[in-house]
Amino acid sequence: MIGSVRASAYTIPTDAPEGDGTFAWDSTTLVLVEVSADGVTGTGWTYGSPACATVVTHDLASVVEGRDPMDVGGAWNAMRSALRNIGRPGVAGMALSAVDCALWDLKARLLELPLHRLLGAVHDSVPVYGSGGFTTYDDRQLADQLTGWVSQGIPRVKIKIGESFGTRSDRDLARVAQARSVIGSDVELYVDANGGYTVGQACRVASRLSSYDVTWFEEPVSSDDLAGLRVVRDQTAIDVTAGEYGYDLAYFSRMAPAVDCLQSDVTRCGGITELLRIAALAEAHGLQLSGHCAPGLHLAALSAIPNLRHLEWFHDHTRIESTLFEGLPLPTNGTATPPATPGHGLTWLPTAAANYRVA
Secondary structure, three states: OEEEEEEEEEEEEEEEEEEOOOOEEEEEEEEEEEEEEOOEEEEEEEEOOOHHHHHHHHHHHHHHOOOOOOOHHHHHHHHHHHOOOOOOOOHHHHHHHHHHHHHHHHHHHHOOOEHHHHHOOOOOOEEEEEEOOOOOOOHHHHHHHHHHHHHOOOOEEEEEOOOOOOOOHHHHHHHHHHHHHHHOOOOEEEEEOOOOOOHHHHHHHHHHHHHHOEEEEEOOOOOOOHHHHHHHHHHOOOEEEEOOOOOOHHHHHHHHHHOOEEEEOOOOOOHHHHHHHHHHHHHHOOOOEEEOOOHHHHHHHHHOOOOEEEEEEEHHHHHHHHHHEEOOOOOEOOEEOOOOOOEOOOEEOHHHHHHHEOO
């Protein structure tokens, strides 16, 4: 039986100021969940407010403790019910996601299986794309980061744009031009506006992005503007994508008809349990699924998804997960392979994390 569910939070400064078209930050908080049974501990995490840890300990731990660790689906249903009156989206959804991921890790470790084998691997490795390219970077920083990804053999990269078209549009497009110049013609170039444009602005930007052979236009408008996403998608040959802020299956059901590829974040969407359902929903709409950030948690789950596009190898999260955990694989030839060790394969390093703890 599950004996304990614990949560803690760690705030890690960025290695340089980071920002996109709508937000800027200088630190990132990881909320860790540890679930133990029979002397074995599974870990899961999310990136969000330390309040996620409070939801885990106050609202979710009691409905998970005492359950059979093999029955992850039953624990997930119990957690969803426990969140009814406080709301599933946002902080509560992140908390549920972290516990669910920890439960899957625990189950695999108890069975002494790599998690991707327990889930039923479809792919031996997961394609990745280098992601960062923050609007706060100067030309040198951007060039250095892009060059680093390409030198690792990553054949697809993404930068941030969306700094208010009309006043900063020249910089948006200049940075796209610089990126294309740095990476050459053989590497795929993606952009992410983080919802920074209006529909008209996004359409005008898309018409100019095609000259730089951009193939991925993420959140050209707000993810809440499904009609706007459809308009942009219908006016460009570039793939229009969104979904990272989805917290439940119904959200993705509404979004699927408005995009060319669904994104999902296992640390927000309801964990691995819900991620697998979202992938099936995407396939029913003829879409692929792309994993958003948190590479250490995504690798095993995405390996089990037939309609996989790729995984975001996000600069901030790869740096954090390489610091606070042991075992994060390095990409090789544009793909990352899930560890062959039990569970998701990452080992928490409490000593390395101690100085960052905030809750």
